[in-house]
Amino acid sequence: MEVRVAHVRKEFDRFTALRDVSLDIRSGELIALLGPSGSGKTTLLRLIAGLERPTKGAIFFGDEDASLKTVQERNVGFVFQHYALFRHMTVAENIGFGLKVRRHNRPPDAEIRRRASELLDLVQLTGLEKRYPAQLSGGQRQRVALARALAIEPRVLLLDEPFGALDAQVRRELRRWLREIHDKTGHTTVFVTHDQEEALELADRVVVMSQGRIEQVGTADDVYDTPNSPFVFSFIGESSMLPVKVEKGEVWIADRAIGIAAPDTPDGEAVLYFRPHDIELLEGSGGCIAGTVAASRRVAGTRHVELEVGGDRQRVELEIPTSHPASEKTRIAFRPKKWKLFPAAG
Amino acid sequence: MTSVPASAGWRFKAPSVIPGFGLTLGFSLAYLTLIILIPLSGLVWRTASLGWTDFWTIAFDRRTLKALEISFGTALIAAAVNVVFGTIVAWVLVRYNFPGRRIVDAMVDLPFALPTAVAGIALTTLYAPNGWIGALLAPLGIKVAYTPLGIIIALVFIGLPFVVRTVQPIMEEIDKGVEEVAATLGATRFQTVWRVLFPGLSPAILTGFALAFARGVGEYGSVIFIAGNLPYVSEIAPLLIVIRLEEYDYAAATAIATIMLTLSFAMLLFINLVQAWSRKRYG
Numbered sequence: 001m002e003v004r005v006a007h008v009r010k011e012f013d014r015f016t017a018l019r020d021v022s023l024d025i026r027s028g029e030l031i032a033l034l035g036p037s038g039s040g041k042t043t044l045l046r047l048i049a050g051l052e053r054p055t056k057g058a059i060f061f062g063d064e065d066a067s068l069k070t071v072q073e074r075n076v077g078f079v080f081q082h083y084a085l086f087r088h089m090t091v092a093e094n095i096g097f098g099l100k101v102r103r104h105n106r107p108p109d110a111e112i113r114r115r116a117s118e119l120l121d122l123v124q125l126t127g128l129e130k131r132y133p134a135q136l137s138g139g140q141r142q143r144v145a146l147a148r149a150l151a152i153e154p155r156v157l158l159l160d161e162p163f164g165a166l167d168a169q170v171r172r173e174l175r176r177w178l179r180e181i182h183d184k185t186g187h188t189t190v191f192v193t194h195d196q197e198e199a200l201e202l203a204d205r206v207v208v209m210s211q212g213r214i215e216q217v218g219t220a221d222d223v224y225d226t227p228n229s230p231f232v233f234s235f236i237g238e239s240s241m242l243p244v245k246v247e248k249g250e251v252w253i254a255d256r257a258i259g260i261a262a263p264d265t266p267d268g269e270a271v272l273y274f275r276p277h278d279i280e281l282l283e284g285s286g287g288c289i290a291g292t293v294a295a296s297r298r299v300a301g302t303r304h305v306e307l308e309v310g311g312d313r314q315r316v317e318l319e320i321p322t323s324h325p326a327s328e329k330t331r332i333a334f335r336p337k338k339w340k341l342f343p344a345a346g
Numbered sequence: 347m348t349s350v351p352a353s354a355g356w357r358f359k360a361p362s363v364i365p366g367f368g369l370t371l372g373f374s375l376a377y378l379t380l381i382i383l384i385p386l387s388g389l390v391w392r393t394a395s396l397g398w399t400d401f402w403t404i405a406f407d408r409r410t411l412k413a414l415e416i417s418f419g420t421a422l423i424a425a426a427v428n429v430v431f432g433t434i435v436a437w438v439l440v441r442y443n444f445p446g447r448r449i450v451d452a453m454v455d456l457p458f459a460l461p462t463a464v465a466g467i468a469l470t471t472l473y474a475p476n477g478w479i480g481a482l483l484a485p486l487g488i489k490v491a492y493t494p495l496g497i498i499i500a501l502v503f504i505g506l507p508f509v510v511r512t513v514q515p516i517m518e519e520i521d522k523g524v525e526e527v528a529a530t531l532g533a534t535r536f537q538t539v540w541r542v543l544f545p546g547l548s549p550a551i552l553t554g555f556a557l558a559f560a561r562g563v564g565e566y567g568s569v570i571f572i573a574g575n576l577p578y579v580s581e582i583a584p585l586l587i588v589i590r591l592e593e594y595d596y597a598a599a600t601a602i603a604t605i606m607l608t609l610s611f612a613m614l615l616f617i618n619l620v621q622a623w624s625r626k627r628y629g
Contacts (some may be wrong), residue, residue, distance in 0.1 A: 152532060341517065
């Protein structure tokens, strides 16, 4: 089922959670809404589910305007971070709930039971039908919650920080497992996360959000390699930035050209973004960025150094090989291999 | 969550890092003995001195049976009424924000604080055939004061806070996500309340019921004003006990008291067992 979000705006009292958001989700796609807290990602998910109503704009499931329908009529599967299982029901009753409350074409009880145990097989919890949620681990509960959402054959599957309450190892395991389930069942799936690793690893496309707006939509490669805004650049992966000046198609720090050509950038103040590991260390003093080491830390296979650059001692972080003899006060000269220039804010 | 392995079996004292088990258990037992056990066993002992034949005569006296029936019957009905309306009151207080909510919230506790005789007199004045409400009901042929219906109304008044105050905190803890999930699964509002929320509240509602019921069985002050106290019609067992005492018939008084005690204990034990069972299931 294709989902189209068209110019949606959502206000809560005086707070605007979403400002004019548009998004096309393809049928069968696994898509991640990624952003810091307060970016509106959960609000967008709840709007798609019908748990909130847009202040403006509409949401389409296929050609049908879903914003005219209630939650109950939309037929979406929703999974919460804290599982929201029905405590007084067994696992099987939890899963069968959506079928049991149907008014029309409610399957017979035997069929509901069969379906529940089928779904338990799918989420690898075979034989736990009779258990109560209190008797399950966190990871198992989330699997039950997913099975319950899948039981109604949802048109869209929506997951709100599905692994947020689980520890790191279970998280990784469930991530892989969710991908498998998705590939097997082919439901259009949207999940919300603030964990970029999760989003990049799991999703076909990532929607990066900030302050109620969509910053960028793209594959993991797109958002990492060609971020289209300073926010995306600094939010996804490690990044370093330096305020620079552009003049005559060249990038300058103070009164030194740093050997980076910027023919398409208009003259003026700008900010240079690059990845701390994507640099080359240079000898000499011309056409490079130079600074003195202010701090250095060993992190796993590399060394992170903080460099003070230029007269105003702007700090930037670099990753250098552990074999490099840098220590405090050492002078290091480097040039980013890949970079991006954004006009200075304001 | 405790996770005691099933094979551990029963032990007198579960190993615990929290000290003071012996001290606190000893204190609790001594306290319960002094406050509850000694007076109650005195009661039973006094009754035992009566001998079986006399006991049976008093117990199966028609007036005693009728009084017990009225006491337990009205208390049950009142507790049932309180369960319904108390739960609704709790729901309104928890779920909605309206001007004066805090005042209503505070008002719920009034039956706790008010001397029960005051409540009884106030209710009688209202529901008597010439009272404000009684005058409205009289033309419809409904008599409230001086009938078992009056007793029920007094007990509803007395028992309301028990249900509200036990259900309210549990209601406040309901995870909103559970309701939202039920909605996405297609459940109507009614189905959500009935199948999802209500079962989660049922242990608390049951506790509220038990408390309101126990209070109703033992209630004396408010009832005697509104009941009219006609033997065989609206005479409650606690009143009969007082009547026997005034007749210096202490044996009969203690015998009725013992029957009440036994019945109350049996019913509360039963309710407790139901609760323990449901708690074990739902964790």
